[in-house]
Amino acid sequence: MRIGELAEKTGVSRDTIRFYERNGLISSSVSDSTTNNYREYKDDCVVILKFYAGAREAGMSIADLRSIMESTADSCDPEVGRRVIQSKISELKERAGQIENVIRFLEKVKNGAN
Amino acid sequence: MRIGELAEKTGVSRDTIRFYERNGLISSSVSDSTTNNYREYKDDCVVILKFYAGAREAGMSIADLRSIMESTADSCDPEVGRRVIQSKISELKERAGQIENVIRFLEKVKNGAN
DNA sequence: TCAAACCATGGATCATTGTCCATTGTTTTT
DNA sequence: AAAAACAATGGACAATGATCCATGGTTTGA
Numbered sequence: 001m002r003i004g005e006l007a008e009k010t011g012v013s014r015d016t017i018r019f020y021e022r023n024g025l026i027s028s029s030v031s032d033s034t035t036n037n038y039r040e041y042k043d044d045c046v047v048i049l050k051f052y053a054g055a056r057e058a059g060m061s062i063a064d065l066r067s068i069m070e071s072t073a074d075s076c077d078p079e080v081g082r083r084v085i086q087s088k089i090s091e092l093k094e095r096a097g098q099i100e101n102v103i104r105f106l107e108k109v110k111n112g113a114n
Numbered sequence: 115m116r117i118g119e120l121a122e123k124t125g126v127s128r129d130t131i132r133f134y135e136r137n138g139l140i141s142s143s144v145s146d147s148t149t150n151n152y153r154e155y156k157d158d159c160v161v162i163l164k165f166y167a168g169a170r171e172a173g174m175s176i177a178d179l180r181s182i183m184e185s186t187a188d189s190c191d192p193e194v195g196r197r198v199i200q201s202k203i204s205e206l207k208e209r210a211g212q213i214e215n216v217i218r219f220l221e222k223v224k225n226g227a228n
Numbered sequence: 229t230c231a232a233a234c235c236a237t238g239g240a241t242c243a244t245t246g247t248c249c250a251t252t253g254t255t256t257t258t
Numbered sequence: 259a260a261a262a263a264c265a266a267t268g269g270a271c272a273a274t275g276a277t278c279c280a281t282g283g284t285t286t287g288a
Contacts, residue, residue: 150266
């Protein structure tokens with residue numbers, strides 16, 4: 001599919017998709033046509049971009065996402081890949097714990113520890 | 115206390131404290147001295163800055179923190195304040211949910227849904 | 229066929245969240 | 259009293275994560 005359709009399906013803007021692609025988060029092929037050089041995206045790009053959207057909301061950086069993508073590439077030693085992903089999971093759990101702390105603090109403030 | 119001591123106690127740098135102060139996240143008085151205009155910070159600044167450090171890690175923005183601070187000010191209707199804080203709590207829970215999703219996704223990838 | 233919609237590229241711009249630096253003045257320490 | 263450490267101010271700089279724009283080409287659909 002082309003970029004417009006991908007943007008449509010994922011809610012991620014064309015500009016942002018191009019930005020992600022420049023930064024190695026997503027890849028595409030060049031269309032077969034000899035008259036244009038439109039990029040062609042595969043179906044799994046939809047899943048990937050939706051994952052990115054959630055991951056960004058969860059606080060992961062572009063660099064985090066890139067390292068995850070690289071760790072799942074065929075060229076990557078699967079053992080290394082698992083370690084990278086496990087470390088990202090740990091960071092996320094850490095962050096979840098922080099969020100819990102902040103929620104507790106705010107609950108206290110709300111209930112008049114003021 | 116002065117800014118150096120506050121930085122020391124909280125792990126937040128002088129520059130960052132000044133940045134927060136410029137942005138309405140923290141307040142200080144001017145020292146009594148007639149010879150300098152050093153700022154003077156109260157003890158509760160330590161607690162507040164530590165809260166900020168955790169909250170930033172949890173993904174809250176400066177604007178979020180400012181609105182929380184404003185909502186707990188004496189000048190603010192307590193009812194309004196509680197609503198603001200409740201909405202921030204909801205956002206944090208939302209974010210925690212996102213993190214759970216991302217973790218689940220990564221667990222799957224790690225276990226070879228590759 | 230011809231306008232409207234789409235695409236690529238490259239660069240500019242923006243907001244956020246700091247950090248760093250120079251300058252100048254004040255305390256503290258020695 | 260002189261040096262070292264600290265403080266205020268203001269502006270420059272930086273990284274991140276986008277978004278916007280101009281230009282020029284392509285596809286589509288009315």
